[in-house]
Amino acid sequence: MTEKDITGRLEGLLFVAGDEGMEKAHLLNALQLSEEELEQHADKLNQQYESGGRGIALQEVAGGYQLTTRPEHADMYKKLVSSPVNTTLSQAALECLAVIAYRQPVARMEIEDIRGVKTDRPLRTLQNRGLIQETGRKEGAGRAILYGTTRYFLEQFGLQTLNDLPPLEKEEEGSEDFDLFFDRFQQAVEEEG
Numbered sequence: 001m002t003e004k005d006i007t008g009r010l011e012g013l014l015f016v017a018g019d020e021g022m023e024k025a026h027l028l029n030a031l032q033l034s035e036e037e038l039e040q041h042a043d044k045l046n047q048q049y050e051s052g053g054r055g056i057a058l059q060e061v062a063g064g065y066q067l068t069t070r071p072e073h074a075d076m077y078k079k080l081v082s083s084p085v086n087t088t089l090s091q092a093a094l095e096c097l098a099v100i101a102y103r104q105p106v107a108r109m110e111i112e113d114i115r116g117v118k119t120d121r122p123l124r125t126l127q128n129r130g131l132i133q134e135t136g137r138k139e140g141a142g143r144a145i146l147y148g149t150t151r152y153f154l155e156q157f158g159l160q161t162l163n164d165l166p167p168l169e170k171e172e173e174g175s176e177d178f179d180l181f182f183d184r185f186q187q188a189v190e191e192e193g
């Protein structure tokens with residue numbers, strides 16, 4: 001099989017995988033390549049997209065690869081797509097998402113303690129959008145549900161892992177200020193969108 005064939009097959013697999021992309025392990029198995037060879041072909045495919053003035057890009061996210069549209073065309077695509085799923089999140093949902101992203105796994109009561117208000121509706125919204133999921137149960141009385149972010153969250157924010165989240169700043173030694181915490185997270189959301 002020639003390099004061109006392998007690159008074409010990689011592109012085809014990613015196209016068929018759609019929005020979710022494919023994990024490296026699945027691509028390695030399907031293409032019978034080493035990780036180094038896969039990265040070389042992914043780089044080659046991405047160079048073809050970049051040099052050809054194409055509307056598609058190859059993005060490495062959440063331990064795999066995904067075909068995406070080019071960010072510079074985003075305004076045009078937003079005009080074409082008007083779906084309730086693509087509406088912006090409320091302030092309350094963004095605050096909950098920030099707490100979950102940085103503190104996971106975290107129970108609803110812990111989120112409410114940080115925010116100072118109830119979080120039932122924002123949690124349902126985040127679950128319905130596929131940004132968070134139940135990750136288990138807390139030990140102890142009541143066995144509260146624990147929440148964490150999903151792979152879709154990583155994809156939507158262009159993150160490889162949770163380690164890529166912007167670092168939290170501390171206002172005073174030993175105490176985190178939630179306003180700084182949320183402002184930093186909201187800034188990252190606005191830069192993405």
